[in-house]
Amino acid sequence: xxxxxxxxxxxxxxDLLELYQALLSKLESTPRVMIADSGKRALAVLASxxxxxxxxxxxxPGMDGFQxxxxxxxxxxxxxxxxxxxxxxxxxxxxxxxxxIDVFLEKPSTDEDIRTFVDCVEGVLTRxxxxxxxxxxxxxxxxxxxxxxxxxxxxVLKITNGPxxxxxxxxxxxxxxxxxxSLKAEEGFLKILEWKTGNFEKLPEEPAHERxxxxxYQGLLLDSAQTLDMAQAAxxxxxxxxxxxxxxxxxxxxxxxxxxxxxxxxxVLSVESxxxxxxxxxxxxxxxxxxxxxxxxxxxxxxxxxxxxxGQLKQAVGxxxxxxxxxxxxxxxxxxxxxxxxxxxxxxxETLKEISVKWDS
Amino acid sequence: xEKLPSGSFRISAAGEISASTIPGGFPRETLTEIGxxxxxxxxxxxxxxxxxxxxxxxxxxxxITGREARxxxxxxxxxxxx
Numbered sequence: 001x002x003x004x005x006x007x008x009x010x011x012x013x014x015d016l017l018e019l020y021q022a023l024l025s026k027l028e029s030t031p032r033v034m035i036a037d038s039g040k041r042a043l044a045v046l047a048s049x050x051x052x053x054x055x056x057x058x059x060x061p062g063m064d065g066f067q068x069x070x071x072x073x074x075x076x077x078x079x080x081x082x083x084x085x086x087x088x089x090x091x092x093x094x095x096x097x098x099x100x101i102d103v104f105l106e107k108p109s110t111d112e113d114i115r116t117f118v119d120c121v122e123g124v125l126t127r128x129x130x131x132x133x134x135x136x137x138x139x140x141x142x143x144x145x146x147x148x149x150x151x152x153x154x155x156v157l158k159i160t161n162g163p164x165x166x167x168x169x170x171x172x173x174x175x176x177x178x179x180x181x182s183l184k185a186e187e188g189f190l191k192i193l194e195w196k197t198g199n200f201e202k203l204p205e206e207p208a209h210e211r212x213x214x215x216x217y218q219g220l221l222l223d224s225a226q227t228l229d230m231a232q233a234a235x236x237x238x239x240x241x242x243x244x245x246x247x248x249x250x251x252x253x254x255x256x257x258x259x260x261x262x263x264x265x266x267x268v269l270s271v272e273s274x275x276x277x278x279x280x281x282x283x284x285x286x287x288x289x290x291x292x293x294x295x296x297x298x299x300x301x302x303x304x305x306x307x308x309x310x311g312q313l314k315q316a317v318g319x320x321x322x323x324x325x326x327x328x329x330x331x332x333x334x335x336x337x338x339x340x341x342x343x344x345x346x347x348x349x350e351t352l353k354e355i356s357v358k359w360d361s
Numbered sequence: 362x363e364k365l366p367s368g369s370f371r372i373s374a375a376g377e378i379s380a381s382t383i384p385g386g387f388p389r390e391t392l393t394e395i396g397x398x399x400x401x402x403x404x405x406x407x408x409x410x411x412x413x414x415x416x417x418x419x420x421x422x423x424x425i426t427g428r429e430a431r432x433x434x435x436x437x438x439x440x441x442x443x
Binding site for chain 1: 364365391394395398401402405406409410411412414415416417418419420421422423425440
């Protein structure tokens with residue numbers, strides 16, 4: 001069964017963010033949809049766990065959509081990107097496509113626009129699931145090479161996987177050489193076949209290029225498939241040995257990791273009671289500063305509680321303009337949690353109960 | 362310390378209490394301390410990029426809520442009845 005997909009939507013208009021989130025949460029593939037109201041916050045969320053799709057606005061104060069896409073392209077080359085913009089300018093569109101985005105859409109304003117938006121996002125997610133290369137989305141690299149060889153082509157296939165690129169030289173329907181990073185010939189070919197997504201470009205033949213691979217393309221593809229199968233089986237054997245953060249099955253996550261999966265949680269940060277600099281965070285923009293703030297506030301709230309003789313502080317809940325923030329004191333460490341603005345007070349209370357249970361566990 | 366009364370008061374950004382329904386016997390300096398804690402919490406939250414309009418503190422024996430009011434705060438004291 002495929003993993004639940006993670007989508008991040010970025011827009012400085014909170015109402016639109018919540019609308020997009022509601023729309024995309026209802027997709028057939030039931031993705032997990034997170035939101036960020038700035039490029040800076042988006043980068044903090046992206047750093048917390050793997051995402052499959054980024055949906056971003058372009059015009060935003062501070063870091064705009066183009067700047068965000070530049071960083072995302074270099075740091076997370078495999079993430080699919082959809083741009084939704086209120087500006088329908090052709091130059092904007094061309095510039096965005098030039099940065100390797102998957103889809104450019106105008107901000108939906110009618111029911112039909114909304115349907116198009118939802119269908120496009122579902123389409124991109126489905127293509128992501130199937131793997132494939134831009135321009136040949138439903139085909140694997142093996143399919144592409146096979147097609148070129150069967151057609152008896154002579155060409156150079158340039159395959160880009162994020163910041164790295166590889167080449168496969170084909171002459172008269174045979175693979176004669178390959179290169180990826182510092183690997184050459186068969187080793188380079190195998191490395192390229194490990195890439196599940198990327199960009200693909202067909203370049204003219206290089207007649208002077210010397211043959212370095214002597215096997216037939218069928219034998220080469222068969223050998224590669226076997227090697228990749230063995231590598232995949234070895235990877236699966238290692239499952240469960242990691243810490244579990246960023247893994248979909250919540251039963252394998254720590255208490256902290258499970259909190260990040262609670263509905264409406266935008267960020268979580270734990271700070272040790274004895275040392276405000278010992279901070280663990282997920283989705284927080286400036287964890288050290290926020291940890292220090294949470295630690296200081298809790299100390300003040302506790303002090304005033306002791307002075308007034310009104311017992312232990314159980315929790316502090318802030319109703320925010322951008323998001324709600326809760327501080328949950330603990331004996332060895334305390335939590336600072338950001339919760340989606342659209343949550344009502346009763347929903348916030350329910351979420352905090354759930355978080356307390358998971359934190360205690 | 363005198364038992365926490367029920368009521369509300371307003372404190373300005375400068376720390377001055379301008380209106381109050383708290384009984385006069387309760388120490389004014391304690392009210393100022395509570396109020397300033399909220400004013401400072403709202404200000405520092407804003408600096409952290411998490412502006413708040415309300416903050417509720419749940420203690421075992423009382424709930425104290427502050428609402429942001431033009432840099433100051435309106436504070437509600439609600440002792441729990443056992």
